Amino acid sequence: MSRAFTREEDSENAIAGIGERPVSPHRNLVTVDGLAMIDAEVASLRAALANAEAASDRERIALVSRDLRYWNARRENAELSIPEPDGSVVRFGMSVTLEDEAGKQVTWKIVGEDEADPAKGSISHVSPMALALFGKSIGETVTVNGREWEVAGLK
Missing domain, CATH: 1.20.1280 (Monooxygenase)
Structure with a gap:
């Protein structure tokens, strides 16, 4: 050609x-x-x-x-997408505090793919952790990669 x-x-x-x-x-x-x-x-x-x-x-x-x-x-x-300020279940844009079986806590903010930076505490909404967390409330548990986490707080 x-x-x-x-x-x-x-x-x-x-x-x-x-x-x-x-x-x-x-x-x-x-x-x-x-x-x-x-x-x-x-x-x-x-x-x-x-x-x-x-x-x-x-x-x-x-x-x-x-x-x-x-x-x-x-x-x-x-x-x-802006989450409701007083939401009681995990949604996009929220910060979620999780506690593992040993009592260790970690907080993740669920964000878009381009803004996700796990080193700075944000994960993509399509990550396995975020997908497992959507719709969960404080006190509920999720298992990701064989590790169990309890939702300890939402913001």
């Missing part, structure tokens, strides 16, 4: 040897902070793209364009 019939997007990706970032098949639920994070990513990438274009840096243009397509797609299908 003639190069005249290839898409510019394809040639950009070939320059950098990159593929597209996969977009999750799950609902893109986001918290207020998650939506702000997506908006900040889009703004930052637009600025980076303008800089790369001004410098005629084709590889950087390809990388930033790919990431911008990903974040634009995530922004387009984002579903803002």
Whole structure:
């Protein structure tokens, strides 16, 4: 096939040897902070793209364009979800304190996939732990990876 019939997007990706970032098949639920994070990513990438274009840096243009397509797609299908302030069962956007059989406590905030950061105490709404917790109340237990946890608090 003639190069005249290839898409510019394809040639950009070939320059950098990159593929597209996969977009999750799950609902893109986001918290207020998650939506702000997506908006900040889009703004930052637009600025980076303008800089790369001004410098005629084709590889950087390809990388930033790919990431911008990903974040634009995530922004387009984002579903803002705010939990009820006095909810009595685990829902998206809540912080859940769990206690294991040894009495050790851990608190997780259930957030969107892009904003999840277990090292900072947040887990994705599609993680096994979050899926096991949805709909549970204080005092109920869940078992994840062979370990039993009791819901000790909701916020």
